[in-house]
Amino acid sequence: MKWKINRLVHAPVSGLPKKQRDFADVVDIKMFFSLQKEATKTSYLLGDPHFKALYTESWEGPPHPWVAFLNSSPPMLQSAYTVEAAIALRVFDRGKLKKQHSPLEFFGQLKKTADYPKNIQEAFAFALFDFKAPFDDQPELEQWRSDVRVVIHERDNLPRLRRSQSVLLRHGYQLLDLMSDLRQIRPTAEEFISEWDDFKNKATIELPLIFAIVYWGEAAYCLTEIGYMAEAQTFLDKQNQAVDELLSLLPFLSDDLAGGLWRHHLGRLAYYRGDFGDALQQYCMEWKLHQEDSALKARLQRSIASVLSDIGHLDMAQHLAEQALEKQQRNSDPEEYKTLGRLGEIYARQGDYSQAIEYFSQSWEIQSSRTREGQTAIYLGHAHLLLGELSQAEAFYGQAEKADKFQNKGFNPYLVMGRIALAQREGDAEQVKNLWEIHQDKLDKLRxxxxxxxxxxxxxxxxxxxxxxxxxxxxxxxxxxxxxxxxxxxxxxxxxxxxxxxxxxxxxxxxxxxxxxxxxxxxxxxxxxxxxxxxxxxxxxxxxxxxxxxxxxxxxxxxxxxxxxxxxxxxxxxxxxx
Structure with missing residues (x-):
């Protein structure tokens, strides 16, 4: 932005009454963040010796010939650089910075805050995950942005653990690698806590708050996937605590922190507790904030489709799920199988069981045989049952049982439901009664x-x-x-x-x-x-x-x-x- 800065004009010849005088000049500063081998003053400000802020200046200046006699680097310029970095990182409210100001006014405000320079360092760490600050188009930074998108936005695994001279990027890659590893083993709530404590203890820096926000968001997501809603809520509380701490330092990040890094979990938890109205309200807020992000938008579309399907708006649910699937197939999204499964369920609710079988079959086929559970096979069994194809239904229920055993998953009420429905349609009242009595205690405890x-x-x-x-x-x-x-x-x-x-x-x-x-x-x-x-x-x-x-x-x-x-x-x- 433009800053008013006094520059010294030196007398062009000796003998004049004044050897120098002030000239009120205006400079337009553009800046970006870059990786560098050697530390600078701005490296300390950003909290990483391998990052620095680079600047370009465009002075309005006096007409010729006086411009030749101006001081090229006025002392106030360094203050303008610092304030410019703070503005780029949204430490200040951009909306109040439309007019030309003296940088000393804002530099004074910045240094008076009790949290300076911690607020700038936290803002810079957040920017590494948020992508909205101006960064250099260096290959290493481009690779970092790509890896963040793969692991956090697309929820795929980190291709490989990369090395970096930057202490922030190095710890960031360790975080992404940890999240990728945990997705493979489906940890318990206690294991998520233990892994985070171990990660913090091994860190060579004080971990920025955005690391906690990302980690506990991942933990909440994983636990909702397997139905542990109370534990997921606990981790969401941890994430919200970190969000509140960050907002106390950086209140102007509120819109970004209300987005997909955490609000999606609010919608998911509302959905799983059956509060569909609240889930839609939460997803509506996220929709406003992620119009352009393809990966987050696809996940959001599938989530909204899930709610709409459950409350009966099947046409719109189908439309959103198909849009999400198109984006996911274009981007090779690892969660494509979930959207295929959701489309299968939508068609089942519409009574089109043949089309439901088509989508459920696609979902089943693209899931890895090492990690897939029996739920999709159960849905295939249900669809065949509703078509009157009882032998095919029994076959898929058998496949589901084998898949669940391979994943060490025990009691599955959806499988019991299918087999009791099958027995009833076969007229086997004794089998209905037997299955009910075998599983009654577990069924009574379901919530x-x-x-x-x-x-x-x-x-x-x-x-x-x-x-x-x-x-x-x-x-x-x-x-x-x-x-x-x-x-x-x-x-x-x-x-x-x-x-x-x-x-x-x-x-x-x-x-x-x-x-x-x-x-x-x-x-x-x-x-x-x-x-x-x-x-x-x-x-x-x-x-x-x-x-x-x-x-x-x-x-x-x-x-x-x-x-x-x-x-x-x-x-x-x-x-x-x-």
Whole structure:
């Protein structure tokens, strides 16, 4: 930016009344950060002896011939350099720096802060992960940016641990390498904590706060992947603590810190606890901040598609998932298999089981046989079951069991759900009862999103044994508590709710609709839904039910409620199997 700086004009000849005088000049300074072999004054400012700030100057200056007699390097210029670096790193509010100022004014403010130069050093470390500060186009820096994008944005593994003379880049690569290694072994919460403590103890510098923000964000993401929501929330709290510390030093980074480095976890945790309205609100905030980032946008599109699929907006969910898949296939994204699986589930919810099988099969095939779990094979079994292809369903359930055993994964309620549904459709009431009794204790302890398969199982048991009325009533309450407001319609057709339960369902559906309205605003698209079971459609149907006092008005919905429809049988057989 432009700075007002007094420069000395030396007398061109001796004998004049004044040997020198001040000239109020204006300089336009451009700067960028670069890797250098030797340390400079700016290296100390940035906290790394192998980085420095480089500057170019453009002076307005007096007309000829006086410009030849100006002091070329006024003392105030060094202050301008320091302030320029602070501005580039957003230590100052850019919005208040539109006019020409004396650099001493801002340099004085900078040095008065108790945290100088720590605030600049933390801002510089953040910039190495954020990419918004001006950096030199050096091959080593280009490689660093590429590796950060691969490991953090695309969630792939670090190709190799690179060496650097820069102490910040060296520790940064060690962090990326640690994250890559941990993804391969699926650590427990205790192991994540132990690995971080070990990393800190071995570090030769005080680790910048952005390292903690990135690490605990990765830990939270990994634990949500395997369903450990309470532990994930603990790590999100650790991340938020580091974010708060950084914001106390650098309040003008608030918009960037509200983005994909951490807000995505807020949306994911809201999604997994069934608070779909809040999840959409969190994703809407992230959408505003990541319009241009392809990798983060693809992940965000898949996450929004997951929410929309679960609340019945299948057309928009399909559109977003397809957009995400296109980006991921173009970038060879390692999470492509997840988006393929999400598309398979969307088609299953739409009743297009053949297309669902196509996407589930693609997802299953591209997963490594060393790391894939049985969940995708279970979904394939469900799709074949719903097509009436019972032998194929059994075959895929068998593949799922083998894959889970290979990954040392024990009880899987989704697999039990599939096998009980299969037994019911085969008319084997004894097998339904046996499977239920074998797994009852574990099923009763399930919480969160695992309540759904347990509820499907409970409904199947009730359909085979009308004496299990208390069981289905219990799971109706659990489904409402976990916000399965579409799926609960199926057992409610068998056991209508009380007034309090119905009020909670209606309130939850309205909150979902508010989240949809917010998403329409940020995406500038109207989320239309054809015949899907959307919040608006369900609210309308429930109003009809209340008006006519007859839950039979929902008969037409039952075959469209996935995965409850795994146990759907003809109305005449509602109380028996087969």
């Amino acid at each position: 969160g999103d695992k309540v759904l398969p347990a509820a499907v199982i409970a409904t199947a048991v009730y359909l085979c044994d009308a004496a299990q009325v208390d069981l289905v009533d219990l799971y109706i309450e659990k489904l409402i508590a976990e916000n399965y407001l579409i799926e609960v319609i199926f057992p409610l057709h068998l056991r209508p709710p009380n007034a309090g339960q119905l009020d909670r369902i209606i309130k939850g559906l309205r909150q979902w609709q508010q989240g949809i309205d917010a998403l329409e605003q940020v995406t500038e698209k109207s989320i239309q839904a054809s015949s899907a079971l959307t919040p608006a459609l369900l609210l309308q149907a429930l109003a009809t039910v209340q008006e006519v006092n007859n839950w039979g008005a929902l008969d037409g919905f039952l075959r469209r409620i996935y995965p409850m429809n795994l146990v759907l049988v003809s109305k005449s057989d509602m109380r028996v199997c087969g």
